[in-house]
Amino acid sequence: MLNPAPSIRIRAFLPIAPYLAQRGVSAIEFCDRLGISPNVFQNADGWLPRAQCFHMANELAKVAADPFAGAHVGFMTELRDLGVWGQSVLAARDVAAACALATVNVPTIHRGSEVRFMTEGKTARIVFRFADRYEFDPRQFIFGSLAVLRKVPLMAGEPSAIRVRLTASRMLGNAALEECLGSNIETGCDHDMIEFDRELLDLPLKTAGTRPSKATEALASAVEAAKMLSERLSDGHALGLETVARTLGMSARSLQRRLKFCGVDFEELLDDTRRSEAIRLICEGVHSMTDIALRVGYSDSAHFTRAFKRWTGVAPSRFRTDRK
The missing domain is CATH 1.10.10.60 (Homeodomain-like)
Known part of the structure; x- marks a missing residue:
């Protein structure tokens, strides 16, 4: 059976609109810049080609003059809004189960990417990578994905025990990145990942109330x-x-x-x-x-x-x- 073409659920991009609004940019004008109709976002469970998604993320950074645009959009994204993937994570009994479900169900939100959950000694890791070649710079999308994945162990309520490892080199303005990924960031690493203390795995999830934000x-x-x-x-x-x-x-x-x-x-x-x-x-x-x-x-x-x-x-x- 052939693997489906790399693509990403449209619902993953819905927070772009409020992100742009906060910066005084019209979402409709942004779509015009990309040459797509805003109506494409009506079907949140549809798929966009990954190349188009990467292009969109890069243009978002340009129009907003924000080198960490992807991270800010990921930070604004709520797990409950990510369909089957987010709902399964939120329904987990503890952090360990949430991490496992985040890994198993990633094909419901991404095609052409891979998320692995592993433990070693006193450390647990959620590793994110692309399973095949990509056509555009994926950095903004990596920032956004890690900002979302960080929310899984963050439901243990212990942010100081969570670290973010980036393959990207150190950049100016990293303080802005810390708003979305926390203060424990290391750049120039071999893999993009969320790393945290293994003892968090046994903790129950601390989720927000059921009222929509x-x-x-x-x-x-x-x-x-x-x-x-x-x-x-x-x-x-x-x-x-x-x-x-x-x-x-x-x-x-x-x-x-x-x-x-x-x-x-x-x-x-x-x-x-x-x-x-x-x-x-x-x-x-x-x-x-x-x-x-x-x-x-x-x-x-x-x-x-x-x-x-x-x-x-x-x-x-x-x-x-x-x-x-």
């Missing part, structure tokens, strides 16, 4: 709003903030606040969703312009044509001709 609620609302917009574009102008918020069971103010936390403006999200869907339908080559206009929420083709020129710089008919 502010980040979790905001991300869930943003994803649901984007999904709803995509599914109901043909509703046109009736598909406003009030309507979406009411359908999601909250006030318009609450939805707006949660979207803002993720660096997303509702009207901008609606506009981008229309653009992406219009381009997709035009590329199919089987729909009339009037039909496409109605499908993406415009009452007539004239309004649609003006919007399409604003999006792409050309009329939809010209766009279709150029694609042939």
Whole structure:
């Protein structure tokens, strides 16, 4: 049986939105920079090619002017938000079982990476590495992965007993990295790993309460709003903030606040969703312009044509001709 192509669950990248928002960068503008639609994040259980993930992580560091962007995103990521992998870890009876489950279930979140759990003497280790070649610099993704993996033994409640080993050389601004990986960091090592005192393995997990965090609620609302917009574009102008918020069971103010936390403006999200869907339908080559206009929420083709020129710089008919 052939191994699946290296890829990573989309849900691992959802915290990018609030990370960018904290730095005054629009998540939608960031997606435009990468040449992808924000709608790709609607299916959190989908997969992105690993090369695209590494490219995304590197661009994130550039646009945020943050050499440790990956670590900050990993630090913001909650285990409960990482699907089957995170849920299995949180359900473990003690730290030893949590570490073992983190290793066994890693294919549910990563393809093309390897996580090993081992003990030697008085030391336990969670070693992270890529199982095959990679196309782009993986450093930011390594930072993020270690920031997440560190949370597994951290549930023992003994941060001073946990150390982080990095293959990366020492860099300026390591103090910023300590915010995400703790103060016990060693660089220039043979492997990227989380190392901790073996005595932590027998300790029960100290997990937070079951109430979702502010980040979790905001991300869930943003994803649901984007999904709803995509599914109901043909509703046109009736598909406003009030309507979406009411359908999601909250006030318009609450939805707006949660979207803002993720660096997303509702009207901008609606506009981008229309653009992406219009381009997709035009590329199919089987729909009339009037039909496409109605499908993406415009009452007539004239309004649609003006919007399409604003999006792409050309009329939809010209766009279709150029694609042939």
